[in-house]
Amino acid sequence: MLAGGLIAGFAAGLLAALLHFAFVQDLILLGEQYESGALVHFETSGAAPAATGHDHAAGEAAGSHVHGAADPGAESALQRNALTVLFTALIYAAYGILLVAGFAVAEQFGRTVSPGEGLLWGLAGFAAFQLAPAMGLPPELPGSVAADLGARQMWWLATVVATGGGLALLGYGRTALSAALGGALLAAPHVVGAPQLDQFYGVAPPELAATFAGRVLGVGFVVWAALGWLAGRLWSSASA
Amino acid sequence: MRNGNANAVGCDGREMNMTAITKAAAKSGSATLSIVFVALIGATVLFLAGHAQSATLHDAAHDMRHATGFPCH
Numbered sequence: 278m279l280a281g282g283l284i285a286g287f288a289a290g291l292l293a294a295l296l297h298f299a300f301v302q303d304l305i306l307l308g309e310q311y312e313s314g315a316l317v318h319f320e321t322s323g324a325a326p327a328a329t330g331h332d333h334a335a336g337e338a339a340g341s342h343v344h345g346a347a348d349p350g351a352e353s354a355l356q357r358n359a360l361t362v363l364f365t366a367l368i369y370a371a372y373g374i375l376l377v378a379g380f381a382v383a384e385q386f387g388r389t390v391s392p393g394e395g396l397l398w399g400l401a402g403f404a405a406f407q408l409a410p411a412m413g414l415p416p417e418l419p420g421s422v423a424a425d426l427g428a429r430q431m432w433w434l435a436t437v438v439a440t441g442g443g444l445a446l447l448g449y450g451r452t453a454l455s456a457a458l459g460g461a462l463l464a465a466p467h468v469v470g471a472p473q474l475d476q477f478y479g480v481a482p483p484e485l486a487a488t489f490a491g492r493v494l495g496v497g498f499v500v501w502a503a504l505g506w507l508a509g510r511l512w513s514s515a516s517a
Numbered sequence: 518m519r520n521g522n523a524n525a526v527g528c529d530g531r532e533m534n535m536t537a538i539t540k541a542a543a544k545s546g547s548a549t550l551s552i553v554f555v556a557l558i559g560a561t562v563l564f565l566a567g568h569a570q571s572a573t574l575h576d577a578a579h580d581m582r583h584a585t586g587f588p589c590h
Contacts, residue, residue: 279555293585301584357580364581368566374559381552407586416586429588430568493584 278377281511286373289504290366296496297365298358304489305419311481312420318482369504376402376508379445384516388449395509396502401448403501405441407494409463413471416493420481424472436466 310316376398380390390398410433417423439462446459479486566578567587575582575590582589 278551279558282555282559297580297584302580305580305583360577361580361584364566364578365585367562368578368581368585371559371562371566374555374562378552378556378559381548381555385548385552411586414586414588417583417589419583423588426570426588426590433588434568493586497585 278381278515279374281515282373282375282377282508283370284373285376285504285508285511286370287366288507289373289500290369291362292503293369293496293500294362294365296499297361300492300496301489302358302361304485304492308419308421308481308485308489311485314480318480369500372402372406372501373504373508376505377512380508380512383449386449389513389516390509391513392506392510395512396506397448398509399501399503399505400498401441401444402505403498404444405437407497407501409440409466410436411490411494412467415486415490418481418486418489421479421486422474422477424474428472432466432469432471436471439463439466 307316311318376395379398380395383390413436414423414429414433423429443459443462446455446462450456450459565574567582567585569575579589
């Protein structure tokens with residue numbers, strides 16, 4: 278069980294890393310240039326550069342974080358990118374492991390998982406881990422601002438669990454009650470609402486942040502589809 | 518070799534079925550346990566790579582966290 282999830286996860290992680298460097302990394306680096314003040318976003322208020330510097334300080338204070346990575350010379354680009362590949366493979370390995378744990382639960386209830394169903398599981402995983410959380414907490418481009426980290430992580434986790442549970446109930450439940458409960462679970466995180474800021478003072482251009490969010494979700498969609506299909510294939514060939 | 522042993526103890530071979538039944542019963546219990554175990558491994562890696570805020574882990578996982586939609590900082 279573990280091996281199939283790990284193999285599918287690492288393979289999907291390598292695909293994710295490839296797509297990351299093709300579509301996403303440049304935007305992160307560009308966002309960090311705004312975050313560090315190397316680039317300054319056009320301000321309609323006509324504020325002087327000094328005011329921009331102030332905004333930036335506020336942004337960092339809110340995030341209570343200074344990028345080690347944005348610090349020039351702190352680490353080489355090679356090391357940074359190698360770590361990104363490593364951790365991307367690692368996070369998708371975790372997703373792969375959780376996915377096959379889900380397959381095993383389904384099997385306990387007498388449901389077999391084919392590659393086709395694995396693909397559906399992958400798409401559900403994408404919805405649970407990326408799409409639904411992104412409705413409240415859009416993928417963060419460096420240089421944008423967001424609410425308190427602990428609260429966001431809590432909402433993220435609750436949304437993942439509720440969305441995953443809701444989709445499982447919709448997909449595998451047999452009664453109207455389970456379908457209604459599934460729908461309620463899908464809706465609940467968004468009825469409660471994600472932690473939000475009272476005002477926005479991100480220093481990165483919104484166009485850049487929007488492109489970033491769209492690409493992150495697009496890459497996630499493709500990789501999760503591949504992960505689900507591959508995990509389902511390995512799973513069904515292992516249990517056959 | 519195993520068949521030879523079964524005959525040697527003088528049984529009719531049904532003890533092999535009993536072993537199989539016992540194994541099946543143990544399997545469904547241990548299956549639940551192994552699912553929990555595997556899920557815990559997955560959740561632990563997910564937490565360490567995605568959420569843990571130690572400075573080293575955060576910096577190393579930084580770009581991945583941004584690019585996978587995790588709340589990063």
